[in-house]
Amino acid sequence: MSLTAQIKEFALDIGYSKVGIIPADSFPEYIEDLTNRYGMYSFYIKGPARPLAAADPRSLMPEAKSIITTVYDYSQKSFPGELSDKIGRIYQARCYNAPAERINGARPQLMREFLQKLGCVVGDKIGLPERLVAAKAGIVNYGRNNFAYAKDIGSFIYLTSFVVDKELEYDDNPTVEVDCPENCSACMKACPTQAIYEPNKLNPGRCIAFNTFLTQDGMAGSHIEPEMREKMGVKVHGCDICQEVCPRNQARLKAKLPDDAFLVKVAQDFSLAQMLNMTDAFYMTRVRPLLYNYIREKKYFQRNAAIALGNLGDSAFVPDLAAAMDDPEDLVRGYAAWALGKIGGRLAKQILEAKLSRETTDSVRKEIEAALAVIQ
Structure with a gap:
């Protein structure tokens, strides 16, 4: 041979x-x-x-x-829906x-x-x-x-x-070509941020996946624009929207595939609230085994969870966000404030007003003030 x-x-x-x-x-x-x-x-x-x-x-x-x-x-293998909308x-x-x-x-x-x-x-x-x-x-x-x-x-x-370093037998049938259905633009239409600005051209700064994990200090900077936050939905690491709508992926997406036993286990007790106020045990057993690629500091996962909770708009998460307003990381407090503003309501307003009176970091104060401004 x-x-x-x-x-x-x-x-x-x-x-x-x-x-x-x-x-x-x-x-x-x-x-x-x-x-x-x-x-x-x-x-x-x-x-x-x-x-x-x-x-x-x-x-x-x-x-x-x-x-x-x-x-x-x-x-x-199949991917649990309760994880796939987030990861x-x-x-x-x-x-x-x-x-x-x-x-x-x-x-x-x-x-x-x-x-x-x-x-x-x-x-x-x-x-x-x-x-x-x-x-x-x-x-x-x-x-x-x-x-x-x-x-x-x-x-x-x-x-x-x-x-x-060895000369081998080379394959000589290149397929450097697009093989999508003629005139299909499902991926471009589905992208919430229009990151795919023309076929085969992506603006990474507009990509939800990019914003979930490459927005870190020392990389692209940790600030995510409010307009982008609202389009991220509940994504906390990565985004598959443009692949999920693609006709070329439907056969696999609709196939009956065996469960991944480990993912089933993770999905049973994975939650955005736990990611927001993350314990070391949750980080090591439910976050790190999956999300070890780009993010090394917990605060970025917490930021992403805060954005996701804000976008859910469920007042049941106000106590979790209130707890995050006491986090030692400025980044976490600032994005928790944004999320409280998104959810709104009397309790969220009371929490923000109380925290504003004690907050000493300018960037967090600005987030609190902006959140208060949108609560009726």
Whole structure:
């Protein structure tokens, strides 16, 4: 069996759904597109992933010759509805950049170790343009919502590539194309913030997912504009709206799939109120196992929970938000105040007035004053 055949069979054996191989050439089209939209993507371009450098793999790994790209289908089990309206499915699936001690982190590590046993040098921390790599290998194509789609699966997939120093047999049937139904714009119409401003073009600053986890100090800044907060609904980490409405995903979304026993367990006692006033135990057992990717400080989860509770508009949560107004984090107090303003009512007003008299942080005082201004 050839080296290429061994690699592809092993990838399928350990759970990848598709695998392809292309030369480790540069991706000038990606570099040009990202550079042209620098204003929207500066946070990413300047970040640790170094995407412009990685788009020329040999600049980071001079001996690079091939890229092995894989598709993992993370929608093989069902996702509880009580979680899916709040948390993106890819995070529920615990496969996105999973730590090595978890099953979905062990898979790429097993692949890396297998390649090394075959005598390959494997590149490390090369943040490739995964969708373009997989499309050039012919194992995915594109949707107008900017996601990659794999045949017979849909867009609920996770792509992982490995750069190696061996010449391999290359796939020569690229599918760098959009395969959506003609004139379909369901994703663009469904996006509450119009983040997909034209087919295959996304403004990350308008994306709900971006606002749930990349709005942190040291990244895009922790402030979320009030207009955006109202459009986030109850999303606290990620957003699947543009994938949920896509005709190409309906077969999988409507399929009767087995339960994920762990998610069923999590869903039984996961709540926005608990995320708002989070104990260490809740964080470690119900938040961290799913949401380990971007957020490292609890205050950002608490902020997102406050926004979600405000958008629910249910006065039953006023006591929870009142408790959050005593949180040591300014961010949490400020967004709890916004949520109380959204819910409104006499009790919310009384709480805000009492807290305003004692609040010493300017940013929180402004949030309280703005919340009081909208309560009739």
